[in-house]
Amino acid sequence: MPMHRILFVAMSDSVHTARWISQIQDQDWAVYLFPVYTADAHPDIENCAIFASSLTERKSRQNRARLVWWTIPFFWADVIVSKLGRTSSHFYKAKALSCIIRWLQPDIIHSLEFQHAAYLTLPVVERARRKTSRAPKWIVTNWGSDLYLF
16 A cells, blocks of 8 residues: 655644644554744654754654754744744745645645644645645644634
């Protein structure tokens, strides 16, 4: 059976993200995680490739998860633009996510949570659908705080 690719767009430091990923770790999936903000990944996240967002990401994780370091400048560019412009910027993260989707060609993109992950992913997926007939399936899962706050 061919290996399928799933890209999680989620809060990398969240135990909920770790639990979602752990549900398919022993299945026939290549798992990738794109964080929605700068943070070290939760220590329970294993057996996946994590697109790093932080220079402090633990090197000891390399035994349990593969770290992809080239994404760090994109996260820090958004941090700098946000500080200078005094408004939230996701421009460079969205560019990095778009490149990852084109390169990886995942079978599924799964955004965990609306306010950060789905809002970041939506324009990228829409752009991918306009450019190609084979856009990945997109799953969005909301969490309790999405319903409670909004």
